Amino acid sequence: MSLTRRTLLAAGGGGLLIAQAQPASAQADSAPSPIAANNALRIAMPAFASDPFFPADGAGDKGIDMELARGIAAELGVEPVFDRSAATFDGMVKQLMSGQADIAIGKLSRTLQRGRSILYSRPYAMxxxxxxxxxxxxxxxxxxxxxxxxxxxxxxxxxxxxxxxxxxxxxxxxxxxxxxxxxxxxxxxxxxxxxxxxxxxxxxxxxxxxxxxxxxxxxxxxxxxxxxxxxTIAIGVRPDNPHLAAFVDLYLDLARGQQVLNTDEIIARYRLGSKA
CATH class of the missing domain: 3.40.190.10 (Periplasmic binding protein-like II)
Structure with missing residues (x-):
């Protein structure tokens, strides 16, 4: 028995509805995850102090790296949550690799060895x-x-x-x-x-x-x-979040004016802070 034109149109319409529904569902499943989850940016920073980059644990919020960390979190619209448990610089890298931290800010040098395991921002100090x-x-x-x-x-x-x-x-x-x-x-x-x-x-x-x-x-x-x-000193980013790494670069470019600090500038800031 042949199908009538109306039946074919109905069937075609039903097929079209199904076809339209599938991309919508697939799009929902593949929607990008948020740059920072749970309204928080988890920041690895060493337990020790390195003035004028960051203070000792619990010693305050001043410092080049502390300002960077809080500035990035503010632009993301999330709360900065600091983890000061790393005893070494490599300890921060391990926190990124394990997913315990989203970014690492703590006078972290770029090396090829670390670059095999984590993402880096562009340098903010040289x-x-x-x-x-x-x-x-x-x-x-x-x-x-x-x-x-x-x-x-x-x-x-x-x-x-x-x-x-x-x-x-x-x-x-x-x-x-x-x-x-x-x-x-x-x-x-x-x-x-x-x-x-x-x-x-x-x-x-x-x-x-x-x-x-x-x-x-x-x-x-x-x-x-x-x-x-x-x-070269940069911000480390967990390896499975390239969107966050790109945002950090954007922050350094737009909010910080592509500034790259040198030794003399950092020494001048240190001298000023030591007199305060």
Whole structure:
């Protein structure tokens, strides 16, 4: 039996309704998830202090990184929730990898190794890498030659902070050095003071800040800036949220005017804060 024109139109209409319903359902299922869930932005930040980037846990809200974190959360319209449990910089990276945090803001250096596991914003600060050398040990090593001539082939004891980017950089920048890892910067500085290590490896800002805090260090130590080596500071983002990473870049571009802080600017801010 042949179908009438009316039956075909009805059937076609029913088919059209079904066809229209399927894309709507599929669209609902594939709707993008919110940039920050549960009205909160979970922010990983180290437990220790690094003025003027961030204060010690519970010490207040001032600092370059604290302002960035709160500014991003405000533009997203969510509450900033800080997790200060990370004992090292790498600890923040692990929180992003595990999904415990949405972003990590805490003077976090960009490295290729970390970039395999997390997303990064563009840099908001660019520092040079530097060395803090024990003066007596340096004189023994150089034997009157300019330090710049022997630095790259340095084979002495080099101190770094465990879980920092410089613990990663050391193997390639100073392949002949005996790398010694310390729990924190204060213990590295103590080792420079008493001469148990020859040099310490960190960014030039932290080394210059040390000289500001303790001018007596100039008697026992000398700072060396590696002008051809940079340490770029950026915001880490959990690897499964590229939308958030793009938003953070947009915030840095529009709200911060693409500003990239350098060592002198950060030192000036630190000096101002220390006088307050």
């Amino acid at each position: 520092l040079h890498q530097g060395l803090l050398a024990n003066r007596l040990n340096l004189a023994r090593i150089t034997q009157g030659k300019p330090p710049e001539q022997i630095i790259r082939d340095f084979s002495g004891d080099l101190g770094v902070i465990e879980g920092s980017s410089f613990a990663t950089y050391a193997a390639t920048t100073f392949p002949h050095a005996q790398v010694r890892r310390f729990a924190g910067w204060n213990t590295v500085v103590d080792a420079i003071r008493n001469g148990t290590i020859d040099m310490a490896y960190r960014d030039d800002f932290e080394i210059k800040k040390l000289m500001v805090d303790d001018p007596s260090m100039t008697v026992v130590a000398r700072s060396i800036t590696l002008t051809d080596k940079v340490d």
